[in-house]
Amino acid sequence: MNAHSSPLEEAARLMTVCNSCRYCEGLCAVFPAMEMRRAFSAGDLNYLSNLCHSCGACYFDCQFSPPHEFNVNVPRTLAEVRNDSYAHYAWPRPLAGLFRRNGLVIALITAASVAAFLGGFMAFNDPAVMFGAHAGPGAFFRLMPHNAMVALFGGVFIYALLALFMGLRAFWRDMENGKPLPPDAPSLWQAMKDAGQLRYLDGGGVGCMNADEKPTDNRRLFHHFTFYGFALCFAATSVATLYHYLLGRMSPYPWWDLPVVLGTLGGIGLVIGPAGLFMAKKARDPMMMDDTRRGMDAAFLAMLFGTALTGLALLVVRATPAMGTMLAIHLGFVFGFFLTMPYGKFVHGLYRFAALVRYAKERQQEAHATGE
Numbered sequence: 001m002n003a004h005s006s007p008l009e010e011a012a013r014l015m016t017v018c019n020s021c022r023y024c025e026g027l028c029a030v031f032p033a034m035e036m037r038r039a040f041s042a043g044d045l046n047y048l049s050n051l052c053h054s055c056g057a058c059y060f061d062c063q064f065s066p067p068h069e070f071n072v073n074v075p076r077t078l079a080e081v082r083n084d085s086y087a088h089y090a091w092p093r094p095l096a097g098l099f100r101r102n103g104l105v106i107a108l109i110t111a112a113s114v115a116a117f118l119g120g121f122m123a124f125n126d127p128a129v130m131f132g133a134h135a136g137p138g139a140f141f142r143l144m145p146h147n148a149m150v151a152l153f154g155g156v157f158i159y160a161l162l163a164l165f166m167g168l169r170a171f172w173r174d175m176e177n178g179k180p181l182p183p184d185a186p187s188l189w190q191a192m193k194d195a196g197q198l199r200y201l202d203g204g205g206v207g208c209m210n211a212d213e214k215p216t217d218n219r220r221l222f223h224h225f226t227f228y229g230f231a232l233c234f235a236a237t238s239v240a241t242l243y244h245y246l247l248g249r250m251s252p253y254p255w256w257d258l259p260v261v262l263g264t265l266g267g268i269g270l271v272i273g274p275a276g277l278f279m280a281k282k283a284r285d286p287m288m289m290d291d292t293r294r295g296m297d298a299a300f301l302a303m304l305f306g307t308a309l310t311g312l313a314l315l316v317v318r319a320t321p322a323m324g325t326m327l328a329i330h331l332g333f334v335f336g337f338f339l340t341m342p343y344g345k346f347v348h349g350l351y352r353f354a355a356l357v358r359y360a361k362e363r364q365q366e367a368h369a370t371g372e
Contacts, residue, residue, distance in 0.1 A: 007080035027204035043174035049081035056209035079290040091166035103295025114332030137250040163342035191356035222276030229269020236263035270308030274301040300345035
């Protein structure tokens with residue numbers, strides 16, 4: 001990459017070169033979407049970068065990749081544009097700077113959240129309560145009242161949802177680039193299928209490329225563990241909420257009950273997935289990666305891993321004197337995760353899904369125009 005060009009300028013140059021070659025058009029969604037354009041605005045480039053799943057196939061297939069003088073490195077350049085887009089669309093704007101030192105920020109916020117919950121539990125409960133064994137319905141709320149827990153976590157969760165929505169709205173508007181294509185049921189369904197299957201993480205069918213030039217499907221597998229693990233944990237929380245407010249049943253629940261089963265399976269997925277993704281990232285060719293944002297990736301994976309691991313540990317020790325300490329540590333991780341969701345790698349899933357919806361709509365429009 002030209003040392004004097006911004007990632008957006010370099011991406012525009014590469015898309016112009018790739019649009020002339022079109023050798024990689026069958027690898028993923030990026031290149032067919034690129035071919036629908038002759039010029040590339042910042043919104044177009046942010047859209048294409050979030051369509052990219054960084055499988056690396058185009059880097060290894062390209063005859064113009066380094067050390068060729070054209071220096072075509074699409075995965076790295078789009079990774080840089082994509083990572084910059086997270087800060088560009090962040091809401092509120094003054095907090096966009098959190099992305100620059102994301103790894104450190106998340107580590108500090110998590111440590112502070114854990115310390116605050118530990119300190120708070122000890123301040124509001126005498127040692128007999130904090131370090132005592134509690135069992136049966138309502139055991140958790142002897143350490144922290146239910147209403148206080150709902151107010152605290154509900155408030156930070158609503159803020160995170162608002163910030164995520166505002167960032168996603170800004171991304172969608174920029175991606176439209178003056179050409180609105182409202183999503184409809186077919187485009188949403190197609191995007192859901194593509195995202196659920198991680199269709200474009202297969203390197204055109206062979207898997208993701210690594211430094212040893214041996215493609216594997218490991219990244220897709222561990223992404224599935226992570227995504228569906230998160231979905232199961234969310235489902236567990238949702239079912240527990242219905243239990244509490246509709247049925248009057250208070251946690252903790254027996255190990256065989258639905259919230260515990262869903263949460264356990266989700267927690268296992270969120271331990272295996274992030275750990276596997278971290279190892280898979282170490283095997284990748286550094287030439288394809290944005291080295292300046294490794295901290296953001298590592299911090300996000302560590303946050304998911306820590307949240308899941310402390311949740312599973314809490315399940316094991318919940319009827320012992322260690323329950324109070326483990327509950328405080330777990331709630332600290334959860335609180336830190338909610339607080340940093342809009343300012344970390346979590347946003348990439350939302351932007352990528354929005355880009356897939358746009359791509360499905362563009363393909364649909366193209367098919368209508370050509371009478372296919």
